Amino acid sequence: IGTVVYENSTIASKSVAKEIADLIRVKQAQKQPCILGLATGSSPKGLYSELVRLHKEEGLSFKNVVSFNLDEYYPMEPDSINSYVRFMKEQLFNHVDILTENYYIPNGKLSKEDIADYCSNYEAKIEALGGIDLQILGIGGNGHIGFNESGSLQNSKTRLVALDHVTRVAASNDFSGLEKTPRTAITLGVKKIMEAKRVILMAWGEGKSHIIKASTEGPVTSQVPASFLQEHNNATFVLDQSSASKLT
Ligand code: F6R
DSSP states (O other), X not given: OEEEEESSHHHHHXXXXXXXHHHHHHHXXXXXXXXXXXXXXXXXXXXXXXXXXXXXXXOOOOTTEEEEESEEEESOOTTSTTOHHHHHHHHTGGGSOOXXXXXXXXXXXXXXXXXXXXXXXXXXXXXXXXXXSEEEEOOOTTOOBTTBOTTOOTTOOSEEEEOOHHHXXXXXXXXXXXXXXXXXXXXXXXXXXXXXXXXXXXXXSXXXXXHHHHHHHSXXXXXXXXXXXXXXXXXXXXXXXXXXXXXX
């Protein structure tokens, strides 16, 4: 596993955006789609704003990009203020030239009995495109990646999961209270994340320093799903000085 530490999250985000832009352009030159795995939350916001800038100011086109988001709350209306659909449109999709039929975000308004089929279909779409070229991740304070909470297995599939109490507490401000915070979500499984050809996990701030140390220097364990990335052959943790401060 690689760790790269930048002066601050703005500089770090720009460097990740540069890597993505380079990959999109290589794939364009090869007339190939570029398959991106995308995350929501606060960590990738600077990345998305830099990608928007590269589109508007430097002509970066997303016409060959196909993206799959990691997760969505369940149940969740796509146009709700808290949906990850809304987040992705506001942070990225509405500001670049990605085709609407080329981005996928797990559907938060399925009926329960359709979820299993929907999830295997989501994975089948990724496989049909040859897998994820580059997966962007954040990390939860408990080591979750996507919404693969503690206890998720390395071969876990895309599925409906129960959110950890700490995850719900972290989200409760957005939902104006714990009671209104969803208890479940649909998440890409660990297996598809591990199959991505390249993985970049971004983490900022002192609050993440403990889990960054545990994930990169601790044992590989399902208690800390991000630690599975130690077994990925092309995964990098992109950090700022605070999130890296406990590394030896
Ligand atoms: C979001 C996701 C989560 C977040 C994680 C960190 O799509 O999959 O794993 O990346 O909870 O969230 P932030 O970046 O808000 O600290």
